[in-house]
Amino acid sequence: MTSMTVEAVRLTxxxxxxxxxxxxxxxxxxxxxxGLLGPNGAGKTTTIRLLTTxxxxxxxxxxxxxxxxxxxxxxxxxxxxxxxxxxYPAYQxxxxxxxxxxxxxxxxxSDARNLAAELIATVGLEERAESxxxxxxxxMRQRLGIARxxxxxxxxxxxxxxxxxxxxxxxxxxxxxxxxxxxxRATTVVLSTHLLxxxxxxxxxxxxxxxxxxxxxxxVGEVIxxxxxxxxxxxxxxxxxxxxxxxxxxxxxxxxxxxTAGQSxxxxxxxxxxxxxxxxxxxxxxxxAAITAAGIPVLRFExxxxxxxDAFFKMTSEAEV
Amino acid sequence: xTVQVAPPHVGISHEDRAAVQGQSxxxxxxxxxxxxxxxxxxxxxxLFLFSILLSAVTYLTSTNQALNFLEQRESVNxxxxxxxxxxxxxxxxxxxxxxxxxxxxxxxxxxxxxxxxRRSVIGGKLIAALTMWFATFVVTIPYVWxxxxxxxxxxxxxxxxLCVGTLVAVGLGSIGLLISGVCNSNKTSxxxxxxxxxxxxxPTQLPSGLPQGWFFDxxxxxxxxxxxxxxxxxxxxxxxxxxxxxxxxxxxxxxxIIAGGALxxxxxxxxxxxxxxxxx
Numbered sequence: 001m002t003s004m005t006v007e008a009v010r011l012t013x014x015x016x017x018x019x020x021x022x023x024x025x026x027x028x029x030x031x032x033x034x035g036l037l038g039p040n041g042a043g044k045t046t047t048i049r050l051l052t053t054x055x056x057x058x059x060x061x062x063x064x065x066x067x068x069x070x071x072x073x074x075x076x077x078x079x080x081x082x083x084x085x086x087x088y089p090a091y092q093x094x095x096x097x098x099x100x101x102x103x104x105x106x107x108x109x110s111d112a113r114n115l116a117a118e119l120i121a122t123v124g125l126e127e128r129a130e131s132x133x134x135x136x137x138x139x140m141r142q143r144l145g146i147a148r149x150x151x152x153x154x155x156x157x158x159x160x161x162x163x164x165x166x167x168x169x170x171x172x173x174x175x176x177x178x179x180x181x182x183x184x185r186a187t188t189v190v191l192s193t194h195l196l197x198x199x200x201x202x203x204x205x206x207x208x209x210x211x212x213x214x215x216x217x218x219x220v221g222e223v224i225x226x227x228x229x230x231x232x233x234x235x236x237x238x239x240x241x242x243x244x245x246x247x248x249x250x251x252x253x254x255x256x257x258x259x260t261a262g263q264s265x266x267x268x269x270x271x272x273x274x275x276x277x278x279x280x281x282x283x284x285x286x287x288x289a290a291i292t293a294a295g296i297p298v299l300r301f302e303x304x305x306x307x308x309x310d311a312f313f314k315m316t317s318e319a320e321v
Numbered sequence: 322x323t324v325q326v327a328p329p330h331v332g333i334s335h336e337d338r339a340a341v342q343g344q345s346x347x348x349x350x351x352x353x354x355x356x357x358x359x360x361x362x363x364x365x366x367x368l369f370l371f372s373i374l375l376s377a378v379t380y381l382t383s384t385n386q387a388l389n390f391l392e393q394r395e396s397v398n399x400x401x402x403x404x405x406x407x408x409x410x411x412x413x414x415x416x417x418x419x420x421x422x423x424x425x426x427x428x429x430x431x432x433x434x435x436x437x438x439r440r441s442v443i444g445g446k447l448i449a450a451l452t453m454w455f456a457t458f459v460v461t462i463p464y465v466w467x468x469x470x471x472x473x474x475x476x477x478x479x480x481x482x483l484c485v486g487t488l489v490a491v492g493l494g495s496i497g498l499l500i501s502g503v504c505n506s507n508k509t510s511x512x513x514x515x516x517x518x519x520x521x522x523x524p525t526q527l528p529s530g531l532p533q534g535w536f537f538d539x540x541x542x543x544x545x546x547x548x549x550x551x552x553x554x555x556x557x558x559x560x561x562x563x564x565x566x567x568x569x570x571x572x573x574x575x576x577x578i579i580a581g582g583a584l585x586x587x588x589x590x591x592x593x594x595x596x597x598x599x600x601x
Contacts, residue, residue, distance in 0.1 A: 052434050054594060076436040083434075087427025091361040103349045104435040148431065 003030050005156050005188040006051065011060035013046050020046040022212045023060070028156070028190060028205065033182045035199035036192040038209035039316050044192040045084050047209065048158045051190070052081050065155040077105070080149030082142070084160035084192070090134035094125055094144050097133060098151060105152045119147040123177060139170030146177055156188040157181060163195060171195070175202055196309040206308065208315050215315040220308050227311035231280040233269040234260070235291070236300035242267065248294045252287055265299070346437035350445025355452045358415065364453060367411050372460050378403055379464045396468045397478050398557040400461065402550045405486040406525070408457035409546065410518050412490045416450035416497030417514035419443075420592055421507040430594060439589040447494050447584070454490035458483060474557060481553055481563075485573070489549045492576035493518075495584045502591025521546045542569065545576040 006028040013021040021043040028034040036044045049055040051062055053072040067074040088097065095116050102112035120129045123143040128136065136144065142162055149157050159178065163171040179202050182189045193199060199206060199220070206223050208215040216226050237245045242265060249257045249269070260266040269287060271280040288301055304310075358364045382396035420443075423429035432442060462479060469475040497514050504510035524540070525547050541547045552569035555561045584591075 049430075049594070054430060054433050073436050076434055079434065081431070081434045083427070083430040085427050086431060089357055089426075089428060091357060100349070100353045101431070101435065104346065104432075104437050106436075145431075 005030050005065050006190065008051065008062040009060055011047065011050055011062055012058045013050055013055060014058045019212050021050065024209070024214050026207045026214065026217050028188050030188055031182050031186040032205060033178065033189040033191060033203045034205045034207060035203035036190055036207050036209065037199060037312060042209040043212040044209055045160055048160050048190065048192060052079050052158055077152060078155040080152060080154035080157040082145040082149045082159045082162055086145050088133045088141055088144065090132065092133055093130050094133060095120060095129040097144065098147055101148050101151045115151065119150055123147045139166050139173065142166060142174060143177065150181065154187060156190065158190045160192045163193060163198065171198065178202055196312055200308045208312060210316045224308060224311045227314045231271055231284060232304045233284055234300065234302045235267045235269055235298065236265055237296050237298060239265045241296045244294065245291055245296050248290050249287055251290065252283060254283055255287055346441035347444040350437065350442055351448035354446055354449030358449055358452065364456065367453065368456055368460060371407050371457055375400065375403065375461065375464050379468060383468060393468065393472050394474060394558050397465055397474060398554055400464050400468055401478055401482045401553060401557065404457055404461035404482060405489060405549065406522060406546065408454040408486055409489050409493050411453045411457065412450050412494045413497040413514050413518055414511060415453050416447060416494040417501050417510045418507060419446040419450065419498050420501040421504050421510040424595060425507045439592040440585060442592050443498060443584055443588040447498060450494045450497065451490055454486060458486060478557055481556055485549050485553055488570065488573045488577055489545055492545055492573060492580050495577065495580035498584055499580060499591065505595050525550055542572055545573040549573045
């Protein structure tokens with residue numbers, strides 16, 4: 001059984017009369033990567049700051065690795081954090097920076113040196129370990145920040161926009177790193193980001209925040225289901241087999257099949273009425289299976305409305321109405 | 322691209338780390354802050370500028386001595402007062418950057434999520450800022466040695482400068498950190514600290530000092546810099562004993578105790594992020 005390492009219950013933070021976070025509740029298990037999503041100002045950074053004891057909640061409670069929110073020092077010992085827009089001392093070298101943080105966690109000079117070398121290698125910065133941080137690229141700084149967040153062998157790592165401003169190569173490298181941290185160290189990773197494809201890629205669970213409140217929590221599949229997005233698909237088959245494909249698809253009563261204007265070899269499929277979310281995916285899958293089983297070659301099959309981004313836009317725009 | 326992540330580091334336990342960190346968190350912060358201050362060149366540049374100023378003043382006072390315009394004890398007093406004033410000024414400026422600067426550079430949050438207490442962070446920063454005063458004092462030693470030759474006050478002058486200067490530097494360094502904690506912007510913090518220094522330092526620069534009279538005496542004694550410099554003068558120039566004018570040290574002592582105490586008490590609330598900064 002996966003033990004819960006993060007448990008937030010009705011977390012609320014007010015600044016004066018303004019509510020930054022309201023009744024946020026979710027859990028995360030050991031080794032799980034949980035995506036914290038939301039538009040700007042949704043409360044992602046505030047939630048992370050609450051869970052890492054940088055801010056005190058106005059109400060609500062949480063526990064990290066079994067330590068209640070009242071044990072701030074215990075929590076700080078078992079979390080690692082890469083803050084949003086984290087700054088770095090320009091004159092320190094990467095290695096010196098990690099040694100400093102290792103010593104803040106109580107390591108002696110020699111242990112700190114060994115750990116810094118180990119973490120520098122982990123994030124692939126060996127060649128630049130002794131260069132001043134001011135000479136690092138943004139991607140290198142982010143990797144250094146991730147290394148710093150691992151200095152204390154944390155049970156939970158909070159990464160606030162770790163891929164912000166990185167090129168696709170840098171993003172891929174950081175995502176690989178996140179995956180392997182969760183797998184290799186059985187560390188829970190709470191990942192706040194705006195990049196939805198990367199969440200689909202790496203996260204086992206998603207929390208969508210909107211205006212300080214939780215809009216939805218669940219696995220990527222569950223979130224898409226809960227969004228009740230009507231799914232549609234475009235199916236392209238050889239022109240001479242279009243009629244046969246129509247006949248096969250006629251066996252699905254909830255499925256509407258139309259011809260795409262101007263493209264006589266492309267069929268539009270849509271699930272009717274309540275056939276949405278998970279049920280809709282099942283119907284689409286079954287329809288595709290039936291077409292291939294009938295020996296009709298599928299030249300193209302594109303599913304619309306089944307992405308996390310669709311669910312995200314629906315969840316966050318609904319609340320704005 | 323694959324990334325190799327090492328297994329969790331096995332070493333000192335969380336409990337042992339807590340014990341070590343509790344003992345020396347402030348020391349680690351002080352060490353790193355001091356290293357940053359000196360290796361970044363900030364400290365060295367300030368010290369270099371100070372040594373130029375000191376060279377000029379020493380040259381002028383020694384030539385005045387040669388012309389018998391300035392008594393030798395007065396020359397030592399002048400250079401020592403300059404060292405205290407400048408040393409305290411740079412300590413104040415460095416400490417004024419301590420918290421607000423970290424906030425602005427985005428490095429504070431990473432520090433806040435470590436188990437090192439806020440008080441240890443402040444303590445470490447104050448010690449690092451005080452290294453500026455001690456470095457200023459060390460630079461002053463050869464100048465005082467040159468000017469004090471033959472009058473037998475070298476040891477007394479250096480001991481006096483070190484004690485009084487440290488007392489004032491601790492007080493004003495603490496005030497600098499308090500200002501830094503309260504101000505949202507680093508520019509505001511440094512400007513406010515410089516303004517404070519100007520207010521405290523200006524009376525000492527009046528051509529003939531403050532006018533005589535009980536009101537101006539109270540004013541002098543209420544100013545930690547003016548009263549500290551008056552104490553140094555009374556011993557070096559007037560030849561008073563160390564205990565004779567101790568009342569001059571009441572304000573510097575109270576400033577150190579009150580500002581230091583406020584820092585210890587209010588520190589945990591001052592070392593924090595500004596509400597709403599980068600909130601998402």
